[in-house]
Each structure stands twice: as structure tokens, then as C-alpha cells.
Amino acid sequence: MTTYTDIATVNVVVIGGGYxxxxxxxxxxxxxxxxxxxVNPRPQFVERIRLHQYVAGTRNATLDYGTLLGDRVTLLVDRATRIDADARKVHLASGRTLGYDYLIYAVGSTAAIPAAVPGSAEFAYPIGEWEHxxxxxxxxxxAPADASVTVVGGGSTGIETAAELADQGRKVTLVCGAQLAPTFSAPARRSVARWFGKHAVEVLEQERVAEVGPDSVVLTDGTVLPSAVTIWTCGFGVPELAAASGLRTDEAGRLLTDEALVSVDDDRIVAAGDSAAPSGRALRMSCQAAAPLGLHAADTVLALVAGVAPVNQxxxxxxxxxxxxxxxxTVQFTRRDDTNKNMYLRGRWGVPIKELASKGAVMGIRNEARKPGSAYTTKGPGHRPAAIAGESDRIARP
Incomplete structure (x- = not known):
């Protein structure tokens, strides 16, 4: 019987050091x-789900990779600029190249500000990455303590950012664009709205931003809002590395794969996280999906190395x-296929669950470092819906 220890060393490059x-x-x-x-462009791990806390000054959002990675993982602080699938090499911004036997594409996602909104690129602040x-x-x-802050986007990032700043005494207006918390059930949405009402956050539903200035925001109906700081949270994109490398992607730029996460173009490239589109239908952009997809991508690589057909995610x-x-x-419970249940928690009752989920993401990574293969993942229903609710609100289309 052939065992792993009988097989020659396999060189795997992982691009992207997120969840x-x-x-x-x-x-x-x-x-x-x-x-x-x-390969990661930063020397520290960024807890992206904590960035709103970092912005408000209530928590740090970075961790030392030394506390997260197993001893046999080499961290290379650099940025991948091109994948040469034919030569099995990754070209880096430093000028170096890395050869690989297998590659895991986990470049994640980034904030996207639409160029169609005048002034947004110059005066609005995204929050999707550490540097942002x-x-x-x-x-x-x-900004002065009493200055007006405008948060654009009524999804999870916008809600958490607006709430964190309001909790610190900032005067905040939340421009939703459409509906507040669009992926939540109606009762859960109302619980979020009630919290904002109690904390003097002005919530503008069905209002959109037409222009951003250095100290104001203009809505599509012509209303001018004073805004010392404008924060843009409505829209995520993905890095262009896959498309720039000649690999097929979906319309948002995510690498197209089969359900086992293997690239449709190259069986030595496996994708995971926000930058993967299994069967052209990406899962919800979230830590909750990214972490288990990363584990499954590794399992797929190990199966391919062993000559075994990988299983579908x-x-x-x-x-x-x-x-x-x-x-x-506010915590909205869902079925395993990511559709909402008629059940949610709100107020102080939701805090320990939300915090457990945030801490659990890091705990899972550390557990894998100590004992690879130990992390538990929630199994899906065995099928996926044709589309994810609210997907168009989360992905910035070209």
C-alpha cells in the first residue's frame, strides 16, 4: 500500500493569507x-470582520501569522502578479517566481467604489481592506467629535460600521441605497432599525448617492447632506489576477471551478473563498463560507496528489x-442552503453568538495548525439554490 510518506515532496503555493x-x-x-x-502582501493576518471595530478605535484587527500558521508553512510577504499555468509558476511583484505542483487560489475580495458616482473615488473611504x-x-x-459621518450601504458592512461609530458617540447617517439589511427577514430588519432609532442614526432607505464631495453628499433627489467623512460599503469586487492570467472567470472576476473547487482550465489550480465560483455560482461572500472552502480546497489538493477523485464541496x-x-x-438564523429561517436573536442576546462566530473563525485556523484535519465544517443540504439572495448587492459588477 502506498502512503503519503512514500510519495515525493509536493510543492503547493497558496495565494492569499485570509480566512x-x-x-x-x-x-x-x-x-x-x-x-x-x-503568499500574502501583508506580514500580518487581517481580521476583516473586525475592521469596523478598528476604524472606531474599539479593537485591533490584525494578528501575528506566527500564532496562526503551522511550523511547516513558509510565509512569503509579496504580491502575485501573474499565474503561468503552463509553466506552473507564479510571478511576484518583487520580480521573483515560484514554481508549484499545485496552487490554491484564495485571493479574497476587495471593496469597490463605482466610478459612475462623481467624487466617490476622490472623497469616499472604502473599508474592505486593511489599508482602507x-x-x-x-x-x-x-474629524471633530460632532462632525457628521455618512455611511453608504445598508448591508452588513454598512450596518456594523454605522453602529460602531454611533456607539462611540458619532453623528451618523446611513444611506441604504435600497433596503436596510436586505438579506435578513423582516423581523430581523426591524430589530436593526429599532437599534438605529434609539441611537440617533438617521437611516435613509430607498435613497441613493448621486455625488460625493469633500464635506457633503448629494442624494439622487437633490438633497445635500453635510458629511465630514463619507464611508463607502456597498460593493465588493475581486482581484483581477485570474483573468489577467488567462484563466476563465465569472462576470465578477471569480475563478470558475467545478464543485470540487478545481479550475475549469487547469486541474493543478484549486480555488477557495470569495474569489471562487463553483459551477459559476459563488457562495455568499463571508468568513462563514471562506473558511470551510479553504479547508475543502486543501482536501481537494491532497486527493489529487493521492490520485483519488476529489469530492464536491x-x-x-x-x-x-x-x-x-x-x-x-442581530443574528438571523438560516437553513443550511443559506435561506432564512423564521428565527432570529436581537439585542444583548445576540452578542455572545456573534462574538463566538468571530472568534471561532480564528480558533479554527489555529486548530488546523495544531492538528491538520481537525476543524469541523457545517455540511450543506447536498444541493445549492440557483442564486444567492442579495448577491447583486454584495458584488460590484463591471
């Missing part, structure tokens, strides 16, 4: 002969939550 990529790198260590190189959050925090710190969901400052949260 998906870091978990995948650790999971790969289940095979003794594997050599893992994790650093610039935004500096702007918040510079079957990721299940349990809910979605938003923190409302430090003392409240």
Missing part, C-alpha cells in the same frame, strides 16, 4: 511530504449576524 488561504495552508500539513508556501481601514481611521480621528450555513456596537447584535 480561506490560511486555513488551507494549515490543512495541507496533513500530508507529511507537502511543502507549503503562503487605516486611512479611514485617520480620517475619523481628524458541500458547505452549509447556519446564519448571519451584525454587531450593533458593543452591547447588541
Amino acid at each position: 480561506a488561504g490560511t486555513g488551507a495552508a494549515n490543512r495541507l500539513l496533513a500530508r507529511p511530504g507537502v511543502k507549503v508556501t503562503l 481601514a487605516q486611512r479611514l481611521r485617520a480620517a475619523i480621528d481628524r 458541500n458547505i452549509g450555513f447556519v446564519g448571519a449576524g451584525v454587531s450593533l456596537g458593543r452591547k447588541a447584535a
Whole structure:
């Protein structure tokens, strides 16, 4: 019988050190002969789900990779600029190239500001990445305590950012664009609206931003809102690395794969997280999906190495939550296929569940570092809906 230890060393490159990529790198260590190189543009792990707290000054949002990665994972601080699938090489911004036997594509997602809104690129602050959050925090710190802050976007990121700042005493207006918390059930949406009402946050539903200035926001009906700091949270895109490398993507730029997460163009490339589109139908952009997809991507690579057909991903969901400052949260429970149940928690009752989910993402990565293959993932229903509710609100289309 052939065992892993009988097989020659396999070189795996993981591009992206977020929830998906870091978990995948650790999971790969289940095979003794594997050599893992994790390529990430930053020397620290960014807890993206904590960025709204960092902006408001209530918590840090970075962790030392030394506390997260297994001993046999090599961290390379660099940025991938092109994948040469034919030569099995990754070209880096530093000028180096990395050869690989298998590659895990886990570049994640980023904030996207539409160029069609005048002034948005110049004067609005995104919050999707660490560097964005650093610039935004500096702007918040510079603004007078009584200055008006406008948050654009009524999804989870906008809600949490607006709530965190309001909880710190900031005067906040939330421009939803359409509906507040559009992916939540009606009762859960009302619970979020009640919290905002109690904390003097002006919520504008069915209102859109037509122009952003250095100290104001103009709505499509001509209303001018004073805004010392304008925060843009409605829209995520993905890096263009896959498309720039000649690999097929969906219309948002996510790598097209089969249900086992193998690229439709190359069986040595496996994708995970926000940048993957299994069968052209991406899962909800979230830590809840990214982390288990990273683990499954690693399992797929290990199966391919062993000459075994990889199994299809079957990721299940349990809910979605938003923190409302430090003392409240709303948690919407879902079925495993990510459709809403008629059940939610609100107020202080939602806080421990929301915090457990946030801490659990990091705990899962650390558990994989200590014991590869140990992390538990929720199984899906065995099928996926044709479309994810609210997907158009989360993805910025070209």
C-alpha cells in the first residue's frame, strides 16, 4: 500500500493569507511530504470582520501569522502578479517566481467604489481592506467629535460600521441605497432599525448617492447632506489576477471551478473563498463560507496528489449576524442552503453568538495548525439554490 510518506515532496503555493488561504495552508500539513508556501502582501493576518471595530478605535484587527500558521508553512510577504499555468509558476511583484505542483487560489475580495458616482473615488473611504481601514481611521480621528459621518450601504458592512461609530458617540447617517439589511427577514430588519432609532442614526432607505464631495453628499433627489467623512460599503469586487492570467472567470472576476473547487482550465489550480465560483455560482461572500472552502480546497489538493477523485464541496450555513456596537447584535438564523429561517436573536442576546462566530473563525485556523484535519465544517443540504439572495448587492459588477 502506498502512503503519503512514500510519495515525493509536493510543492503547493497558496495565494492569499485570509480566512480561506490560511486555513488551507494549515490543512495541507496533513500530508507529511507537502511543502507549503503562503503568499500574502501583508506580514500580518487581517481580521476583516473586525475592521469596523478598528476604524472606531474599539479593537485591533490584525494578528501575528506566527500564532496562526503551522511550523511547516513558509510565509512569503509579496504580491502575485501573474499565474503561468503552463509553466506552473507564479510571478511576484518583487520580480521573483515560484514554481508549484499545485496552487490554491484564495485571493479574497476587495471593496469597490463605482466610478459612475462623481467624487466617490476622490472623497469616499472604502473599508474592505486593511489599508482602507487605516486611512479611514485617520480620517475619523481628524474629524471633530460632532462632525457628521455618512455611511453608504445598508448591508452588513454598512450596518456594523454605522453602529460602531454611533456607539462611540458619532453623528451618523446611513444611506441604504435600497433596503436596510436586505438579506435578513423582516423581523430581523426591524430589530436593526429599532437599534438605529434609539441611537440617533438617521437611516435613509430607498435613497441613493448621486455625488460625493469633500464635506457633503448629494442624494439622487437633490438633497445635500453635510458629511465630514463619507464611508463607502456597498460593493465588493475581486482581484483581477485570474483573468489577467488567462484563466476563465465569472462576470465578477471569480475563478470558475467545478464543485470540487478545481479550475475549469487547469486541474493543478484549486480555488477557495470569495474569489471562487463553483459551477459559476459563488457562495455568499463571508468568513462563514471562506473558511470551510479553504479547508475543502486543501482536501481537494491532497486527493489529487493521492490520485483519488476529489469530492464536491458541500458547505452549509447556519446564519448571519451584525454587531450593533458593543452591547447588541442581530443574528438571523438560516437553513443550511443559506435561506432564512423564521428565527432570529436581537439585542444583548445576540452578542455572545456573534462574538463566538468571530472568534471561532480564528480558533479554527489555529486548530488546523495544531492538528491538520481537525476543524469541523457545517455540511450543506447536498444541493445549492440557483442564486444567492442579495448577491447583486454584495458584488460590484463591471
